[in-house]
Amino acid sequence: MDLTPSPLARPFPALPVIDGVTLRVARAGYKAWNRSDLTYVELAAGCAVAGVFTKSACASSEVEMGRAQVEQGRARALIVNAGNSNAFTGYRGREAVEQIVAQVAEALDCPGDEVFVSSTGVIGVPLPKDKARAGVAAVLGAESCGWEDAASAIGTTDTFTKGAAAAAFIGDQRVELAGIIKGSGMIAPDMATMLGYVFTDAAVDPAFLQEMLSKANEATFSCITVDGDTSTSDTVLLFATGKAGNAPLTTWDDPGADAFYAALHDVCRELALLVVRDGEGAQKFIEIAVTGAADDASARRVGLAIANSPLVKTAIAGGDANWGRVVMAVGKAGEPADRDRLSIGFGGTWAARDGQPVADYDEAPVAAHLAGQDIRIEVDLGLGEGRATVWTCDLTHDYISINADYRS
Amino acid sequence: MDLTPSPLARPFPALPVIDGVTLRVARAGYKAWNRSDLTYVELAAGCAVAGVFTKSACASSEVEMGRAQVEQGRARALIVNAGNSNAFTGYRGREAVEQIVAQVAEALDCPGDEVFVSSTGVIGVPLPKDKARAGVAAVLGAESCGWEDAASAIGTTDTFTKGAAAAAFIGDQRVELAGIIKGSGMIAPDMATMLGYVFTDAAVDPAFLQEMLSKANEATFSCITVDGDTSTSDTVLLFATGKAGNAPLTTWDDPGADAFYAALHDVCRELALLVVRDGEGAQKFIEIAVTGAADDASARRVGLAIANSPLVKTAIAGGDANWGRVVMAVGKAGEPADRDRLSIGFGGTWAARDGQPVADYDEAPVAAHLAGQDIRIEVDLGLGEGRATVWTCDLTHDYISINADYRS
Numbered sequence: 004m005d006l007t008p009s010p011l012a013r014p015f016p017a018l019p020v021i022d023g024v025t026l027r028v029a030r031a032g033y034k035a036w037n038r039s040d041l042t043y044v045e046l047a048a049g050c051a052v053a054g055v056f057t058k059s060a061c062a063s064s065e066v067e068m069g070r071a072q073v074e075q076g077r078a079r080a081l082i083v084n085a086g087n088s089n090a091f092t093g094y095r096g097r098e099a100v101e102q103i104v105a106q107v108a109e110a111l112d113c114p115g116d117e118v119f120v121s122s123t124g125v126i127g128v129p130l131p132k133d134k135a136r137a138g139v140a141a142v143l144g145a146e147s148c149g150w151e152d153a154a155s156a157i158g159t160t161d162t163f164t165k166g167a168a169a170a171a172f173i174g175d176q177r178v179e180l181a182g183i184i185k186g187s188g189m190i191a192p193d194m195a196t197m198l199g200y201v202f203t204d205a206a207v208d209p210a211f212l213q214e215m216l217s218k219a220n221e222a223t224f225s226c227i228t229v230d231g232d233t234s235t236s237d238t239v240l241l242f243a244t245g246k247a248g249n250a251p252l253t254t255w256d257d258p259g260a261d262a263f264y265a266a267l268h269d270v271c272r273e274l275a276l277l278v279v280r281d282g283e284g285a286q287k288f289i290e291i292a293v294t295g296a297a298d299d300a301s302a303r304r305v306g307l308a309i310a311n312s313p314l315v316k317t318a319i320a321g322g323d324a325n326w327g328r329v330v331m332a333v334g335k336a337g338e339p340a341d342r343d344r345l346s347i348g349f350g351g352t353w354a355a356r357d358g359q360p361v362a363d364y365d366e367a368p369v370a371a372h373l374a375g376q377d378i379r380i381e382v383d384l385g386l387g388e389g390r391a392t393v394w395t396c397d398l399t400h401d402y403i404s405i406n407a408d409y410r411s
Numbered sequence: 412m413d414l415t416p417s418p419l420a421r422p423f424p425a426l427p428v429i430d431g432v433t434l435r436v437a438r439a440g441y442k443a444w445n446r447s448d449l450t451y452v453e454l455a456a457g458c459a460v461a462g463v464f465t466k467s468a469c470a471s472s473e474v475e476m477g478r479a480q481v482e483q484g485r486a487r488a489l490i491v492n493a494g495n496s497n498a499f500t501g502y503r504g505r506e507a508v509e510q511i512v513a514q515v516a517e518a519l520d521c522p523g524d525e526v527f528v529s530s531t532g533v534i535g536v537p538l539p540k541d542k543a544r545a546g547v548a549a550v551l552g553a554e555s556c557g558w559e560d561a562a563s564a565i566g567t568t569d570t571f572t573k574g575a576a577a578a579a580f581i582g583d584q585r586v587e588l589a590g591i592i593k594g595s596g597m598i599a600p601d602m603a604t605m606l607g608y609v610f611t612d613a614a615v616d617p618a619f620l621q622e623m624l625s626k627a628n629e630a631t632f633s634c635i636t637v638d639g640d641t642s643t644s645d646t647v648l649l650f651a652t653g654k655a656g657n658a659p660l661t662t663w664d665d666p667g668a669d670a671f672y673a674a675l676h677d678v679c680r681e682l683a684l685l686v687v688r689d690g691e692g693a694q695k696f697i698e699i700a701v702t703g704a705a706d707d708a709s710a711r712r713v714g715l716a717i718a719n720s721p722l723v724k725t726a727i728a729g730g731d732a733n734w735g736r737v738v739m740a741v742g743k744a745g746e747p748a749d750r751d752r753l754s755i756g757f758g759g760t761w762a763a764r765d766g767q768p769v770a771d772y773d774e775a776p777v778a779a780h781l782a783g784q785d786i787r788i789e790v791d792l793g794l795g796e797g798r799a800t801v802w803t804c805d806l807t808h809d810y811i812s813i814n815a816d817y818r819s
Binding site: 057058059060061062090091092093095125126127128230231232233234235311312313314317318320321323326327328330331332333334335336337338339340341342343345355357358359360397398399400402403404406407 | 465466467468469470498499500501503533534535536638639640641642643719720721722725726728729731734735736738739740741742743744745746747748749750751753763765766767768805806807808810811812814815
């Protein structure tokens with residue numbers, strides 16, 4: 004596996020300390036590698052939690068348990084295993100997760116359903132219980148570490164570590180948010196699940212925390228795609244320790260709720276875009292802005308149809324302003340569209356308007372835009388007020404090499 | 412463009428003469444090439460017609476007109492333009508089609524709605540009316556030709572010409588079917604629309620002809636995919652001249668209706684599979700058999716989710732028995748599935764059964780199967796009686812080269 008950083012990589016940013024969050028990493032040895040692969044996050048008592056999970060019908064035991072655990076709204080610990088996704092492993096996989104939960108819950112003297120577990124890596128191999136037990140024992144006694152160590156330990160085929168931060172005022176109280184994420188395909192189930200974790204010291208009621216995370220997810224993580232292949236393990240968890248001491252947020256009407264949501268949205272968006280920037284084989288970052296759709300949800304589906312089209316993605320890889328392929332992708336999306344109202348542009352230059360090529364279309368500025376690394380495709384459906392922005396990367400020879408030439 | 416025949420190519424078969432069908436080709440010069448690119452099929456008066464068309468919301472004028480024309484059930488002529496799809500060209504594109512229809516209708520002294528037109532090639536450039544007018548004049552006066560000439564003239568980036576035949580008895584009367592098709596992506600809108608035409612001398616009522624074509628389409632053309640990108644121009648037309656002299660078929664209860672349908676299905680299936688065999692960059696032909704689904708439609712959607720997964724397709728390209736990626740694709744299909752009842756095999760060997768890896772799984776026969784050219788993936792959902800078979804090809808470096816490295 005080639006771990007040369009993606010040409011679209013970003014350096015790891017400075018992330019704030021979040022009061023009530025302690026990070027530790029250790030080496031369980033889930034694969035034959037010389038690196039930390041087990042991450043433990045200890046959370047202050049009373050920490051609120053919210054989560055969004057893959058919609059896969061074949062989700063892992065970790066996801067199944069996480070979906071149930073998040074209902075009660077509180078978390079004391081997070082364990083992340085890297086190198087083995089433990090997906091499609093039947094009762095043996097389930098037993099491994101239950102063992103980890105019991106071991107951590109005993110150490111913290113907390114209910115088992117407050118211990119969250121994620122796993123990422125090869126599919127179809129039950130997580131080895133002996134390695135997990137020894138690894139958890141080691142990590143419980145490890146020194147605390149910083150964000151970049153944790154972001155690195157949760158990674159698998161990621162070519163760079165990924166984090167993001169934001170802050171907001173709730174009343175007079177400044178609150179901090181810090182997030183880490185891993186992923187380099189929207190999913191490659193034997194190597195590249197997307198796992199994201201956001202931590203804040205804000206005090207937020209769990210039900211409202213879930214409402215905000217679900218809303219932010221719709222506009223960020225749910226608007227990215229690398230290859231259209233949805234993971235069996237995708238998970239985003241949001242932990243709010245409450246240590247900032249603000250008046251707890253419970254509804255959108257609370258002072259500071261909008262500011263906190265904006266900061267949360269920013270962190271989620273940045274984390275999501277970092278995953279696209281590490282998309283397998285990516286050479287170009289592509290933003291697709293859809294306007295004039297019947298509604299926002301329709302705009303998002305049209306955007307994702309474009310973002311998932313191998314013909315659009317290869318055209319961008321080749322620097323080809325092939326707007327005919329964008330027309331094709333709009334047409335196949337299954338959403339309301341009218342050929343004769345459709346307009347398509349690249350980087351601010353319309354190539355086609357109202358169902359026809361622009362008469363005096365000058366391809367020079369478009370070619371210059373497409374020669375760059377950050378590409379923007381504009382699509383106006385001319386029907387209504389619905390809009391959405393989605394993000395993807397191009398489809399290159401390196402994607403084929405990573406996924407075909409490499410024999411797992 | 413590399414026109415080396417696909418490694419999966421099949422030689423053009425012997426096709427029968429169909430009484431009431433006359434083929435002619437000419438060179439309109441839609442592109443700067445030295446080959447026939449305009450095909451004209453004259454059909455005996457009273458010929459019945461049925462058609463299925465792309466579901467794209469951005470379909471070409473040809474498709475829009477074809478959808479309307481087929482309603483009245485009769486056809487006297489078919490014109491196919493190669494090198495320019497005339498899609499997304501607004502009123503100018505529409506005018507070009509109307510000109511062709513008028514020119515042919517006048518020559519044949521027939522209603523305009525009995526003249527069918529298809530076009531394939533670059534998108535967004537109105538079909539040049541002067542070239543079309545001269546080309547149609549030339550083809551109306553050309554010598555008649557054979558099936559292979561016509562199959563070649565409708566092609567664009569196809570690497571080999573494609574045809575199929577079958578015969579059936581309706582009562583004591585033998586009837587013949589012959590079909591030709593072009594396409595090397597399910598669609599690449601600037602180069603590779605799928606256009607298919609089937610001709611028979613059988614006498615069949617137009618409404619029943621449509622019913623049979625729609626049914627055959629569901630199990631054949633609608634079950635193939637190269638890249639999941641749906642054309643703005645895909646068209647399949649079925650013409651029945653009635654010259655065989657059989658008692659006209661009007662319902663499924665008529666003697667010979669089942670036999671005729673079986674022959675029609677065989678021709679459609681063979682034509683569809685030939686398109687997969689010319690899939691852009693294809694090195695391996697993949698059949699995906701889904702059983703145990705909630706119903707047949709669900710099985711087909713699961714099969715297509717697998718067939719369209721870039722991770723599954725690259726795994727097959729790499730000879731990798733990566734059944735975890737098949738699990739992923741089943742999970743994302745949005746269809747009823749139960750992880751713990753799911754079984755996956757390759758070429759007759761189960762790799763996973765009932766949600767777990769097979770305990771004594773021997774990868775040797777699977778590896779041998781995947782080293783071959785004809786690959787079979789078996790998926791049993793363990794839920795019901797629904798089943799479907801879909802076909803695709805692998806995703807290779809050549810797909811990227813054809814669609815990214817080549818600047819249109």
